[in-house]
Amino acid sequence: MSQLIKIGKLSRVHGLKGALVVSGDNLESIEVKKKGFLFIEINNISTPFFISEVKMIGKNMVLTFDGIDTVEKARPYIGRDVYGDKKNISVKKNTSLNIEGYDLIDEVKGNIGKINELIDLPKQKFLSIDIDGEETLLPYTDVFVKKIDHKAKTVYYCAPDGLFDINQ
Numbered sequence: 001m002s003q004l005i006k007i008g009k010l011s012r013v014h015g016l017k018g019a020l021v022v023s024g025d026n027l028e029s030i031e032v033k034k035k036g037f038l039f040i041e042i043n044n045i046s047t048p049f050f051i052s053e054v055k056m057i058g059k060n061m062v063l064t065f066d067g068i069d070t071v072e073k074a075r076p077y078i079g080r081d082v083y084g085d086k087k088n089i090s091v092k093k094n095t096s097l098n099i100e101g102y103d104l105i106d107e108v109k110g111n112i113g114k115i116n117e118l119i120d121l122p123k124q125k126f127l128s129i130d131i132d133g134e135e136t137l138l139p140y141t142d143v144f145v146k147k148i149d150h151k152a153k154t155v156y157y158c159a160p161d162g163l164f165d166i167n168q
Contacts, residue, residue, distance in 0.1 A: 036088030
């Protein structure tokens with residue numbers, strides 16, 4: 001059998017049709033093939049379960065398995081580890097968030113300065129940048145970050161009106 005990779009732990013039931021929530025670190029970097037299978041550890045044996053649906057809700061993965069279609073059928077699997085093999089999962093490399101030292105260019109204000117770091121908090125990401133000698137945190141969202149040019153080491157930003165004036 002091929003080498004198994006732990007994806008996370010089944011933490012709770014989602015909805016009324018037996019879907020299970022997988023909790024774990026960096027789930028958004030794991031891609032699961034919809035028509036493949038995953039393994040759930042039962043009595044120290046990796047047991048295959050065929051996947052009928054995979055979706056991401058926030059940072060959690062929600063899986064629906066063939067044959068588990070009610071809350072009652074899903075409950076016994078809560079707390080069990082979930083594994084995948086290289087045939088059914090892939091780990092995505094996330095290079096888009098390595099932006100320390102990049103220039104931050106705002107659509108209105110122009111070049112704001114160099115990004116010190118990307119701070120990844122549980123519910124929000126922030127760009128740390130020095131503005132007029134003071135560290136300023138700017139929200140990092142798809143709405144504000146319009147484009148990242150890795151060749152030019154530039155992040156194009158569209159700040160809402162007044163964002164840069166908050167600390168003044």
